[in-house]
Amino acid sequence: MKKINENFICIHCKQAVQEAKQTCRNHCPHCFVSLHVDGDIPGDRNTECHGKMYPTAYEIKNGGMKILFVCSKCGKKHWNKRAEDDEVSQLDTRIQSYKKISWEFTN
Template sequence: MAGQRRPQRRKQPRAGSFRCAGCKADVSMDAPGTAHRNHCPQCLTSLHLDRRVPGDRDAGCGGRMEAIGVTVKGAGEWMLIHECRRCGGLAVNRIAGDDNALTLMRLAMRPLSGSRLSL
């Protein structure tokens, strides 16, 4: 037995939460300002699970969605633009009231050059 390593136990997220695919934080499913939490409030990473309607879980991809920009709806509501790293799909999602403000501002200030959304 000397020299053998014990397998690490993976801590399971609490019921009503999920483990972020980006920063590995435990994220509560409750999100102020939206009915469907679909991204980590710290790093803004999501998973490609929904196809057309938030919460439909119809996408077969399951890839990691990286926040690549923000846009603003007509009433001034900020929306995250996510790009799937597996299939390249784009999605627009509502921000939540507990999203990290500094991370959002950094994303909003990032130039769009070099991304699929460049002008």
């Protein structure tokens, strides 16, 4: 299975995002928004949803940071490791601001 890891323009903040060095990048290092493109396996690009996924929480374990992303369209949640060039000093602020967006699903 091919993992896709390409340069792209962020759909949310419109900044150019470089290919990640070590991991398969799936979120923007500036605003942390990603697109819901993966199915059950990270990197499989196996869903038709294509909703925006926003960070809603994070945790630090064993020195590594994991971020919880939630799809604004279908409500799917998944944890992802941070990338080394993520602007994590901005993460708290970002999470707070995304609480005000309108989520398309209800639960």
